[in-house]
Amino acid sequence: MSLLQIQNMTKTFGGLCAVSDFSIAIEGNELMALIGPNGAGKTTVFNLVSGFYSPTEGSLVFKGKSLAGLKPHQVTALGIARTFQNIRLWHDMTVLENIQISQHYNLGYNLVDAFLRTRRYMGNEKRIADRGYEILEALDLRQFAEEMPKNLPYGLQRRVEIARALSINPALLLLDEPAAGLNSSDVNDLIKLIGWIHKEFKIAIWMIEHQMDVVMSLCSWIKVVDFGVTIAEGTPEQIQNNPDVIKAYLGDENI
Template sequence: MPLLEMKGVTQRFGGLQAVSDFNISLEERKLIALIGPNGAGKTTVFNLISGFYQPTEGQIIFDGQPTAGLRPHQVTARGIARTFQNIRLWHEMSVLNNIRIAQHHRLGYTIWDAFLRTGRFTKSEGNIDAIAWEMLEAMDLKDAAHELPRNLPYGLQRRVEIARAMSIRPKLLLLDEPAAGLNSADVDGLIKLIRWIHDEFDIAIWMIEHQMKVVMSLCEWIKVIDFGSTIAEGTPEEIQSNPVVIKAYPGDDTI
């Protein structure tokens, strides 16, 4: 059974059709990419999977169950985590608390438990702390645990965002342009990090990315969309030589 299926998914915003008849079957532990020119509809696809939008038409099935009607936090609880093109961290909270807060769906206690400091509250908070510190260590962020994210270099902020997503123990990690804004050294580090996450945690990863160095270094399969419609899909080698894809990226010799 595929981990994620999208069948005939279409998304309209008034008279604008952002995604048209989108289909994909993503197996467990795969590492794939969704690419296309700016405005092609890539982030809309991720927003549909994440529950930010409900498709106008079609069906999304994750881990054997439809996601129709689920809110974003419910999708997250099912095992889908994501990052965003523009880093979204709480800059007034420490790195540690940024990761802890991702566990809100696992709290398991009431406001009265928190007020009275019951055993249920203490146990739940202890588990959350343990998960957060484990992820900080795994992502080499322990030294930054008590720093505010805004005081960290951009590359480390991106790592914190990925660590926060990974702290929910996802089955599928969605990365929306993880290399955006990174310098060449940070991009090399990102490639190593994503490869390590994929191997270490044995999860599926689906990324949107404009830097072809990242895509071609990591991905087993690439799907290409333009104006909301699929124009090609295949291995990195097939995509690099596809004339339809090359035409969609005028003047870009990295394809």
């Protein structure tokens, strides 16, 4: 069974069909991309997988369990982590605290423990802090642990967001336009980082990305949507030369 199996998923908002009859299977160590023009429905797909929306039709199964009706924190607890196109860090908390707060779904203690600072509270707080330092070390961010994210360059902020997602030990990492807002140097660093994460953490990565050099450098399989409908899927070479994809991005006059 695939790690993530989506079958015939459709999402409508009133009379608007944002995603239509979408199907995909992602295995345990794949690196795949979902691409398409602006407004194609890509982020809606990610919002459906991560529990922000519920599908109008179809099924989503992760590790053999249905995601239907689950809230985002419940999806996270199953092992799906994500980043966002617009970086969503808490800028008045330190980098380490941003990593630690991702553990809220798995604290291991209750309000009474926190108030009384019980042994269970102290032990779990140490576990969370240790995990935070471990992931910062792995992503070469340890020196920024006590820094506020708002004081870091944009490329490092993106790295912190990815570190926070990895801190939950996901089996599937969703990256929503990780190269958005990055300069060419940062994009090259991002390509190396994602490739390293895929190899080192041995997890599945599914990304939405507009920068084709990122997609073509990293992904073995690409799915293309336009106006919520799948128009193509295949290897980078197949997608690059697909006339339907070229038409969706460039228009009829460029075919």
